[in-house]
Amino acid sequence: MSTYFITGTDTGVGKTHASCALLRRARHQGLRACGYKPVASGCERTPDGLRNEDGLALLAESAPGLSYAQVNPLALEPAIAPHVAAREAGIVLDPAAMSAGHDALAAAHELVLVEGAGGWRVPLNDTLGFDDWVAAQGWPVVLVVAMRLGCINHALLSAESILRRTRLAGWIANRVPPEMPRWRESLDTLVTQIPAPLLGVLPTGLDPDAAAAALTLPG
Helix, strand or coil, X not given: CEEEEEEECCCCCCHHHHHHHHHHHHHHCCCCEEEECCEECCCEEECCEEECHHHHHHHHHCCCCCCHHHHCCEECCCCCCHHHHHHHCCCCCCHHHHHHHHHHHHCCCCEEEXXXXXXXXXXXXXXXXXXXXXXXXXXXXXXEEECCCCHHHHHHHHHHHHHHHCCEEEEEEEXXXXXXXXXXXXXXXXXXXXXXXXXXXXXXCCCHHHHHHCECCCC
């Protein structure tokens, strides 16, 4: 069993798109794989309860047989930082409960991709952040970088912080629209300066098979 934590340089950089592409790639390689988003804010009310777009996407790309609650056990309605949304809902984000949810999935899957919320150092509560939780678990990290103006600084700062706490297993470049001028030069700079392998460049667009084919699984 392997677990990787998927984080990004910021919110809206394509973590879920990258996670789903990796899950599809894993399934194409015959692995029983699943996604896990322990906490998600920005959920919508449905007849089945609160549902998050990212959680639904991860569920759709996971091995069959899982419920939504197994993939996203804590769904919060406001589209704000998770620890703030939880506080407003009278909930404490408990790392032990988050770990238990992961452990149940890991017992039945060869690969678990745990997707964070926002960037690497988003808080869980007043004293702990996602970075603390992941470091305590000892999980390697995959960093998703949106290729847009400012990405070099954001990526290098994120990579530096990750490497202080755990292993950076690789990074993924996501070509988000509108296309960044001279994006290849920025990509070359990051390849040179991030001390971890580039796992692939996600093409513009959301075609799942094209995305899966563009990536290699972390090792």
